[in-house]
Amino acid sequence: xxxxxxxxxxxxxxxxxxxxxxxxxxxxxxxxxxxxxxxxxxxxxxxxxxxxxxxxxxxxxxxxxxxxxxxxxxxxxxxxxxxxxxxxxxxxxxxxxxxxxxxxxxxxxxxxxxxxxxxxxxxxxxxxxxxx
Numbered sequence: 001x002x003x004x005x006x007x008x009x010x011x012x013x014x015x016x017x018x019x020x021x022x023x024x025x026x027x028x029x030x031x032x033x034x035x036x037x038x039x040x041x042x043x044x045x046x047x048x049x050x051x052x053x054x055x056x057x058x059x060x061x062x063x064x065x066x067x068x069x070x071x072x073x074x075x076x077x078x079x080x081x082x083x084x085x086x087x088x089x090x091x092x093x094x095x096x097x098x099x100x101x102x103x104x105x106x107x108x109x110x111x112x113x114x115x116x117x118x119x120x121x122x123x124x125x126x127x128x129x130x131x132x
Contacts, residue, residue, distance in 0.1 A: 010036050015078060018064065021064055058085070064076055078109055080114070081114045
């Protein structure tokens with residue numbers, strides 16, 4: 001599975017310049033490559049992000065999560081989320097699962113990985129608990 005250069009460029013912008021709040025990636029099965037499907041600007045919320053994921057199709061996503069520690073420090077964590085809903089096609093799940101590690105390696109700077117098959121597995125409470 002090839003990775004479109006745009007994926008890496010946009011991820012670097014999110015990581016270094018914080019140009020985006022999130023990026024949703026999609027595998028183009030015909031072209032056999034991962035492409036950028038959607039970019040979320042920094043003002044968008046976690047709800048905007050989860051609404052960008054299709055209910056019945058797999059996606060990869062990166063989310064830049066800001067939080068405040070118990071010591072009152074402002075921090076951020078870059079999450080990689082493998083979205084693989086139960087209702088998606090079996091073939092699609094297999095393609096996403098088998099390409100995930102290679103794709104993730106292309107994105108240097110991921111701090112937390114999350115696998116989700118339904119929205120509750122990537123709720124804001126889960127993100128918060130994994131960030132700390």
